[in-house]
Amino acid sequence: MKILYFAWLREKVGVPYEEKDVKAVTVKDLIQELVEVDEKYAIAFSDLKSIRVAVDQKLVQDFATSIKNAKEIAFFPPMTGG
Amino acid sequence: MLLEKKSCELSVSVQEVDFDLTSEINSIKKGNKNFGGLASFLGQVRYSEDSDKELVYLELEHYPVMTEREIISICNDAKGKWKLHAIRVIHRVGKLVPGDNIVLVLVASSHRKEAFNGAEFIMDFLKSRVPIWKKEHYRDNSSWVKSKKSDEELLHRW
Numbered sequence: 001m002k003i004l005y006f007a008w009l010r011e012k013v014g015v016p017y018e019e020k021d022v023k024a025v026t027v028k029d030l031i032q033e034l035v036e037v038d039e040k041y042a043i044a045f046s047d048l049k050s051i052r053v054a055v056d057q058k059l060v061q062d063f064a065t066s067i068k069n070a071k072e073i074a075f076f077p078p079m080t081g082g
Numbered sequence: 083m084l085l086e087k088k089s090c091e092l093s094v095s096v097q098e099v100d101f102d103l104t105s106e107i108n109s110i111k112k113g114n115k116n117f118g119g120l121a122s123f124l125g126q127v128r129y130s131e132d133s134d135k136e137l138v139y140l141e142l143e144h145y146p147v148m149t150e151r152e153i154i155s156i157c158n159d160a161k162g163k164w165k166l167h168a169i170r171v172i173h174r175v176g177k178l179v180p181g182d183n184i185v186l187v188l189v190a191s192s193h194r195k196e197a198f199n200g201a202e203f204i205m206d207f208l209k210s211r212v213p214i215w216k217k218e219h220y221r222d223n224s225s226w227v228k229s230k231k232s233d234e235e236l237l238h239r240w
Contacts, residue, residue: 004145006143006144006145006213006215007143007215007217007226008226010143054145054148054213057145057147057148057151059152059211074145074148074213076145076213076215077215077226077229078210078228078229079209079210079211079212079213079214079215079229080209080210080214080215080216080226080227080228080229081144081173081185081208081209081210081211081212081213081214081216082125082173082184082185082205082208082209082212082214
Protein backbone atom coordinates (compact mmCIF):
# COMPACT_ATOMS: atom_id res chain seq x y z
CA MET A 1 0.00 0.00 0.00
CA LYS A 2 1.21 3.49 -0.84
CA ILE A 3 1.01 5.93 2.06
CA LEU A 4 1.43 9.63 1.26
CA TYR A 5 2.06 12.59 3.55
CA PHE A 6 1.65 16.25 2.74
CA ALA A 7 2.65 19.61 4.23
CA TRP A 8 3.77 19.46 7.89
CA LEU A 9 2.87 15.78 8.11
CA ARG A 10 5.38 15.10 5.31
CA GLU A 11 7.99 17.12 7.21
CA LYS A 12 7.37 15.25 10.46
CA VAL A 13 7.39 11.80 8.88
CA GLY A 14 10.37 12.76 6.75
CA VAL A 15 9.24 11.29 3.41
CA PRO A 16 6.56 12.31 0.87
CA TYR A 17 5.39 8.70 0.51
CA GLU A 18 6.30 5.12 1.35
CA GLU A 19 5.21 1.64 0.32
CA LYS A 20 4.19 -0.56 3.24
CA ASP A 21 2.62 -3.94 3.80
CA VAL A 22 0.06 -3.25 6.49
CA LYS A 23 -2.30 -5.37 8.55
CA ALA A 24 -4.67 -2.52 9.33
CA VAL A 25 -8.22 -2.70 7.99
CA THR A 26 -9.33 0.83 8.87
CA VAL A 27 -7.73 4.29 8.77
CA LYS A 28 -7.63 4.28 12.57
CA ASP A 29 -5.84 0.91 12.66
CA LEU A 30 -3.33 2.17 10.12
CA ILE A 31 -2.46 5.20 12.24
CA GLN A 32 -2.08 2.94 15.28
CA GLU A 33 0.13 0.55 13.31
CA LEU A 34 2.38 3.40 12.15
CA VAL A 35 2.58 4.97 15.59
CA GLU A 36 3.83 1.66 17.01
CA VAL A 37 6.62 1.43 14.41
CA ASP A 38 8.46 4.66 15.10
CA GLU A 39 8.26 7.72 17.31
CA LYS A 40 8.22 10.06 14.29
CA TYR A 41 4.71 8.79 13.49
CA ALA A 42 3.64 9.27 17.09
CA ILE A 43 4.75 12.90 16.81
CA ALA A 44 3.13 13.40 13.39
CA PHE A 45 -0.18 11.85 14.48
CA SER A 46 -0.29 13.32 17.98
CA ASP A 47 -3.27 15.58 17.19
CA LEU A 48 -5.79 13.61 15.15
CA LYS A 49 -8.19 16.57 15.00
CA SER A 50 -5.79 18.35 12.68
CA ILE A 51 -5.42 15.41 10.32
CA ARG A 52 -7.39 14.75 7.16
CA VAL A 53 -7.39 11.49 5.22
CA ALA A 54 -7.96 10.50 1.61
CA VAL A 55 -8.47 6.86 0.67
CA ASP A 56 -7.69 6.32 -3.01
CA GLN A 57 -7.84 10.08 -3.48
CA LYS A 58 -11.29 10.44 -1.91
CA LEU A 59 -11.65 12.44 1.28
CA VAL A 60 -13.07 10.42 4.15
CA GLN A 61 -14.56 11.97 7.27
CA ASP A 62 -14.57 8.89 9.45
CA PHE A 63 -11.35 7.26 10.63
CA ALA A 64 -13.28 3.99 10.95
CA THR A 65 -13.42 3.87 7.12
CA SER A 66 -12.17 0.60 5.69
CA ILE A 67 -8.90 0.60 3.78
CA LYS A 68 -9.30 -2.96 2.56
CA ASN A 69 -8.27 -3.15 -1.10
CA ALA A 70 -7.19 0.50 -1.05
CA LYS A 71 -4.10 1.30 -3.09
CA GLU A 72 -3.31 4.72 -1.74
CA ILE A 73 -3.87 6.41 1.62
CA ALA A 74 -2.93 10.05 2.08
CA PHE A 75 -2.59 11.97 5.36
CA PHE A 76 -2.50 15.74 5.46
CA PRO A 77 -3.49 18.81 7.48
CA PRO A 78 -6.66 20.83 6.77
CA MET A 79 -6.42 22.24 3.27
CA THR A 80 -5.58 25.87 2.56
CA GLY A 81 -6.18 26.41 -1.15
CA GLY A 82 -7.57 29.40 -3.02
CA MET B 83 -41.83 22.75 -23.55
CA LEU B 84 -38.43 21.54 -22.61
CA LEU B 85 -35.57 23.89 -23.19
CA GLU B 86 -32.64 22.53 -25.09
CA LYS B 87 -30.07 21.43 -22.54
CA LYS B 88 -26.82 23.21 -23.17
CA SER B 89 -23.65 21.74 -21.79
CA CYS B 90 -21.31 23.87 -19.74
CA GLU B 91 -17.76 24.09 -20.96
CA LEU B 92 -15.40 23.24 -18.11
CA SER B 93 -11.66 23.66 -17.98
CA VAL B 94 -9.44 23.14 -14.93
CA SER B 95 -5.66 23.56 -14.68
CA VAL B 96 -3.24 23.17 -11.79
CA GLN B 97 0.05 24.64 -12.93
CA GLU B 98 3.27 26.35 -11.90
CA VAL B 99 3.26 28.88 -14.74
CA ASP B 100 1.40 32.18 -14.67
CA PHE B 101 -1.80 32.85 -16.60
CA ASP B 102 -3.23 35.80 -18.48
CA LEU B 103 -6.70 37.01 -17.49
CA THR B 104 -7.54 38.59 -20.86
CA SER B 105 -6.57 35.58 -22.94
CA GLU B 106 -8.53 33.28 -20.63
CA ILE B 107 -11.62 35.50 -21.00
CA ASN B 108 -11.16 35.66 -24.78
CA SER B 109 -10.96 31.91 -24.96
CA ILE B 110 -14.33 31.63 -23.18
CA LYS B 111 -15.81 34.29 -25.50
CA LYS B 112 -14.64 32.31 -28.52
CA GLY B 113 -16.32 29.09 -27.37
CA ASN B 114 -19.48 30.68 -25.95
CA LYS B 115 -20.91 33.50 -28.03
CA ASN B 116 -24.13 33.75 -26.09
CA PHE B 117 -23.39 34.29 -22.41
CA GLY B 118 -24.75 37.43 -20.82
CA GLY B 119 -22.20 37.87 -18.06
CA LEU B 120 -18.89 36.58 -16.86
CA ALA B 121 -17.75 36.81 -13.23
CA SER B 122 -14.06 36.61 -12.52
CA PHE B 123 -12.10 36.15 -9.33
CA LEU B 124 -8.35 36.66 -9.31
CA GLY B 125 -6.38 35.81 -6.18
CA GLN B 126 -2.84 37.02 -5.70
CA VAL B 127 -0.12 36.59 -3.05
CA ARG B 128 -0.52 39.37 -0.47
CA TYR B 129 2.41 41.54 0.57
CA SER B 130 3.10 41.40 4.33
CA GLU B 131 1.20 43.97 6.33
CA ASP B 132 3.72 43.63 9.15
CA SER B 133 7.07 45.20 8.20
CA ASP B 134 8.94 43.05 10.77
CA LYS B 135 7.73 39.90 9.12
CA GLU B 136 8.43 40.31 5.43
CA LEU B 137 7.06 37.47 3.29
CA VAL B 138 9.78 36.36 0.88
CA TYR B 139 7.75 33.73 -0.91
CA LEU B 140 4.77 31.43 -0.59
CA GLU B 141 5.14 27.73 -1.32
CA LEU B 142 2.07 25.84 -2.52
CA GLU B 143 2.14 22.07 -2.20
CA HIS B 144 -0.61 19.88 -3.65
CA TYR B 145 -1.74 16.31 -4.18
CA PRO B 146 -1.39 15.77 -7.94
CA VAL B 147 -4.41 14.31 -9.73
CA MET B 148 -6.60 14.52 -6.62
CA THR B 149 -6.34 18.33 -6.74
CA GLU B 150 -7.62 18.45 -10.32
CA ARG B 151 -10.28 15.86 -9.55
CA GLU B 152 -11.59 17.78 -6.52
CA ILE B 153 -11.72 21.08 -8.44
CA ILE B 154 -13.64 19.40 -11.27
CA SER B 155 -16.05 17.90 -8.72
CA ILE B 156 -16.66 21.36 -7.17
CA CYS B 157 -17.28 22.84 -10.64
CA ASN B 158 -19.72 20.03 -11.43
CA ASP B 159 -21.60 20.80 -8.21
CA ALA B 160 -21.77 24.45 -9.32
CA LYS B 161 -23.09 23.37 -12.73
CA GLY B 162 -25.80 21.39 -10.95
CA LYS B 163 -26.90 24.40 -8.89
CA TRP B 164 -26.93 27.14 -11.54
CA LYS B 165 -27.29 27.32 -15.30
CA LEU B 166 -23.74 28.06 -16.33
CA HIS B 167 -22.25 28.33 -19.81
CA ALA B 168 -18.56 28.05 -19.06
CA ILE B 169 -16.21 27.59 -16.11
CA ARG B 170 -12.46 28.10 -16.15
CA VAL B 171 -10.36 27.48 -13.02
CA ILE B 172 -6.59 27.86 -12.83
CA HIS B 173 -4.76 27.22 -9.55
CA ARG B 174 -1.04 27.79 -9.38
CA VAL B 175 1.33 25.70 -7.25
CA GLY B 176 5.04 25.93 -6.46
CA LYS B 177 6.92 29.01 -5.28
CA LEU B 178 5.13 32.34 -5.61
CA VAL B 179 6.23 35.80 -4.52
CA PRO B 180 4.02 38.67 -3.29
CA GLY B 181 2.08 40.12 -6.20
CA ASP B 182 2.04 36.82 -8.12
CA ASN B 183 -1.29 35.44 -9.30
CA ILE B 184 -2.44 32.37 -7.36
CA VAL B 185 -5.91 31.52 -8.55
CA LEU B 186 -8.34 32.41 -11.30
CA VAL B 187 -12.03 31.52 -11.42
CA LEU B 188 -14.12 32.54 -14.43
CA VAL B 189 -17.80 31.71 -14.63
CA ALA B 190 -19.98 32.65 -17.60
CA SER B 191 -23.76 32.49 -17.56
CA SER B 192 -26.82 34.07 -19.14
CA HIS B 193 -27.32 36.35 -16.15
CA ARG B 194 -25.06 37.94 -13.56
CA LYS B 195 -26.57 36.30 -10.49
CA GLU B 196 -25.69 32.79 -11.64
CA ALA B 197 -22.20 33.88 -12.69
CA PHE B 198 -21.47 35.61 -9.35
CA ASN B 199 -22.95 32.74 -7.33
CA GLY B 200 -21.07 30.12 -9.30
CA ALA B 201 -17.73 31.92 -8.90
CA GLU B 202 -18.26 32.48 -5.17
CA PHE B 203 -19.33 28.88 -4.60
CA ILE B 204 -16.25 27.57 -6.41
CA MET B 205 -13.91 29.90 -4.48
CA ASP B 206 -15.45 28.94 -1.12
CA PHE B 207 -14.83 25.25 -1.79
CA LEU B 208 -11.34 25.81 -3.23
CA LYS B 209 -10.35 27.28 0.15
CA SER B 210 -10.94 24.16 2.21
CA ARG B 211 -11.86 21.20 0.04
CA VAL B 212 -8.99 21.01 -2.43
CA PRO B 213 -5.72 19.31 -1.36
CA ILE B 214 -3.47 22.35 -1.53
CA TRP B 215 -1.35 23.65 1.35
CA LYS B 216 0.46 26.97 1.67
CA LYS B 217 3.71 27.59 3.50
CA GLU B 218 4.87 31.13 4.18
CA HIS B 219 8.59 31.73 4.00
CA TYR B 220 9.93 34.77 5.84
CA ARG B 221 13.55 35.98 6.05
CA ASP B 222 14.41 33.89 9.11
CA ASN B 223 11.68 31.29 9.42
CA SER B 224 8.69 29.68 7.78
CA SER B 225 5.27 28.42 8.80
CA TRP B 226 2.37 26.47 7.32
CA VAL B 227 -0.76 28.55 6.82
CA LYS B 228 -3.49 27.42 9.23
CA SER B 229 -6.95 26.72 7.91
CA LYS B 230 -9.54 29.27 9.01
CA LYS B 231 -12.67 28.26 10.86
CA SER B 232 -14.48 31.07 9.06
CA ASP B 233 -13.65 29.47 5.68
CA GLU B 234 -15.13 26.18 6.84
CA GLU B 235 -18.25 27.91 8.16
CA LEU B 236 -18.80 29.66 4.82
CA LEU B 237 -19.49 26.31 3.18
CA HIS B 238 -22.71 25.89 5.16
CA ARG B 239 -24.40 28.74 3.32
CA TRP B 240 -24.48 26.66 0.12
